[in-house]
Amino acid sequence: MRRRVLQSQTIAKVCEIKQLQKDVFSLKVETELKHKEQSIPKAGQFYMLKSRPSRVLLTRPISVYKVRLLDASGKELASHADCLQETFPAVQDAHVLELEFLILQKGEGTEDLCNLQVGLSIDLIGPLGNHFFKPSESLSGAKNSKAFAEREAAKEANTENQLPPSVAIVGGGIGIAPVSGFAQGLENESYDFYASFKSGTYGIENVQAKNLYITTDDGSVGVHGMLPAVLTADTLKEKKYTLLYACGPLPMLAYLQKICLEAGVQAWLSMEEKMGCGVGACLGCTIKTTEGNRQCCKAGPIFQGDKLIF
Ligand SMILES: Cc1cc2nc3c(=O)[nH]c(=O)nc-3n(C[C@H](O)[C@H](O)[C@H](O)COP(=O)(O)OP(=O)(O)OC[C@H]3O[C@@H](n4cnc5c(N)ncnc54)[C@H](O)[C@@H]3O)c2cc1C
Ligand code: FES
Numbered sequence: 001m002r003r004r005v006l007q008s009q010t011i012a013k014v015c016e017i018k019q020l021q022k023d024v025f026s027l028k029v030e031t032e033l034k035h036k037e038q039s040i041p042k043a044g045q046f047y048m049l050k051s052r053p054s055r056v057l058l059t060r061p062i063s064v065y066k067v068r069l070l071d072a073s074g075k076e077l078a079s080h081a082d083c084l085q086e087t088f089p090a091v092q093d094a095h096v097l098e099l100e101f102l103i104l105q106k107g108e109g110t111e112d113l114c115n116l117q118v119g120l121s122i123d124l125i126g127p128l129g130n131h132f133f134k135p136s137e138s139l140s141g142a143k144n145s146k147a148f149a150e151r152e153a154a155k156e157a158n159t160e161n162q163l164p165p166s167v168a169i170v171g172g173g174i175g176i177a178p179v180s181g182f183a184q185g186l187e188n189e190s191y192d193f194y195a196s197f198k199s200g201t202y203g204i205e206n207v208q209a210k211n212l213y214i215t216t217d218d219g220s221v222g223v224h225g226m227l228p229a230v231l232t233a234d235t236l237k238e239k240k241y242t243l244l245y246a247c248g249p250l251p252m253l254a255y256l257q258k259i260c261l262e263a264g265v266q267a268w269l270s271m272e273e274k275m276g277c278g279v280g281a282c283l284g285c286t287i288k289t290t291e292g293n294r295q296c297c298k299a300g301p302i303f304q305g306d307k308l309i310f
Contacts, residue, residue, distance in 0.1 A: 008034065011052070012099070012124045014116045020202040023105040024174065025114040026065070029122060033095045039127055040083050040097065041067055043182035044247075044270055044302050047099070047126030048278040051112040059123060060109040061275045061297070063178035063247070065203065066100040084185025099124075102203050104174035128278050129301050132182045132268060135167050135190070138243050167191035168241045168265075169209075170256060172227060172248025176203040178270055179247050183207050192239065196227045196248070227252055236263035244305075246270065254310040267305030271296050 012029035019025050041047075041064045048059035069078035069088050077095065078088030105114050116122065169191050171179040176195055180203045183193055193209035195201060199218045213230040214222025223229045227248075236244070236259055246256050247270035260267040273296035276284035285296040288309040294300065 008039075009123070009125045010034070011121050014118050014120050014122065015098070016118065017114075017116055019114075020102070021200060023114075024202055025103050025105070026100060026202075027103055027113060027116065028098065028100045029124070030070070030096050030098050031124060033091050033093065033097055040069060040078075040086075040088060040091070041099070041127035042131035043084050043185055044132040044178045045127040045129050046178075046278075046301065047101075047124050047128065048275070049101070049113060050109065050123040051116050052121045052123060054109065054112045056107075056109040056112070058109070058276055059125060059278065060113070061128075061272075061278055061301075062101045062103060062113075063181070063270075064099060064127065065102045065177040065181045066184070067181075068098040070096040070098055072096065080181070081185050084182070102174060102177040125278060129297060130299070132178070132245055132270075132302060134186065135243055138266070138268065166240060166242035168194060168231070168236070168239070168244045170194040170196075170227065170231065170244065170246035170248065170252075171203070172196045172246075172252040173198065175246070175248035175252075175270070175272065177247075179245055180204055180207055182245060183209065192241075194227065194231050195222075196252070197221070228255065231259070233259040233262040236260065236265050241265050244268070247272070250310065253305075253308070257305045257308060257310065260305050268302050269305045269308060270302045271300055271308070273297075273301070 010031050012031035015030050016028035046061045046063045049062045050059040066080045067083045071077055072094045082088050103110050103113050105111050169179050169183050184206055188208035189210040192211040193207050194213045195204050196215045199216055199220050201221050215225050215229050244260055244265050244267045253269045273285040275297050276282035278297045280295050280298040286293050287296050289307045
């Protein structure tokens with residue numbers, strides 16, 4: 001069931017904080033839903049966060065990694081997958097939204113968030129931005145691709161289930177958070193997942209991909225090297241992907257744009273632009289697209305790959 005999306009500015013309580021790597025933390029917070037239509041976030045959306053107190057003035061954009069709906073006693077009413085598939089019960093006052101974020105310490109804003117302790121509070125504005133469409137909803141846009149035509153032909157010949165999954169999901173570094181959260185809301189093994197890290201891994205423990213490919217710069221896990229070691233235009237063609245979803249550093253997204261254009265695969269890329277307000281008021285997050293300048297926080301953060309100008 002569809003629900004109207006409302007953003008809110010609220011205070012959330014830290015209920016868990018875990019160090020995953022030297023500079024990467026998972027932060028779980030809970031906030032009471034104040035009114036029925038307060039929104040449950042969708043995959044790929046983000047919140048503006050700031051610790052209380054904080055050394056920085058502005059809140060910082062952080063993607064939703066996981067979400068659950070709880071009742072006032074802490075009992076789960078809707079799992080992460082239920083929330084993403086919008087199969088949760090009608091939200092009532094006093095229901096609690098549990099949000100989990102993965103945070104990479106960069107400067108003072110994220111450092112303050114990573115130094116929080118259970119029981120302390122944060123400022124929270126959101127959910128903000130657009131979201132990843134499920135493959136079934138995105139496919140219509142990929143009708144010009146060769147892979148789409150091949151799948152249609154296979155459907156007619158009733159050989160579709162002999163085709164490998166048509167969806168590739170790619171996360172680089174802390175960009176793993178929104179795409180891993182998205183993947184965990186999809187049917188198990190309905191996609192291939194590519195994860196690239198500097199060293200070690202995080203955020204992919206519950207990803208149920210048909211094929212999981214990992215690269216690390218230092219070779220500590222998976223293939224030694226960066227994303228191109230496992231994903232090229234030829235790989236996209238061989239695996240007959242129809243759609244690709246990604247979030248990660250800009251050079252990785254630019255590379256994905258290039259190989260997706262070459263292979264005729266539709267890409268949905270989540271951009272991590274610097275943000276001041278997160279709600280379209282400051283123009284601090286303007287990016288260039290083939291359709292003119294766009295505010296990443298309002299029109300994005302997810303854009304169709306071929307429309308971005310890097
Ligand atoms: C949609 C979106 C989702 C994101 N999701 C995640 C996530 O899930 N996890 C995660 O760890 N990171 C995420 N980020 C990146 C995160 O927002 C930045 O790393 C964080 O804002 C850096 O803030 P800081 O105070 O720690 O560092 P700072 O040291 O304050 O910032 C690092 C650099 O960015 C500049 N900067 C910071 N804020 C602004 C601003 N408002 N305007 C201009 N320049 C600025 C600073 O000048 C500095 O050079 C996301 C970003 C976006 C846009
Ligand atoms: S962050 Fe202010 S307009 Fe986008």
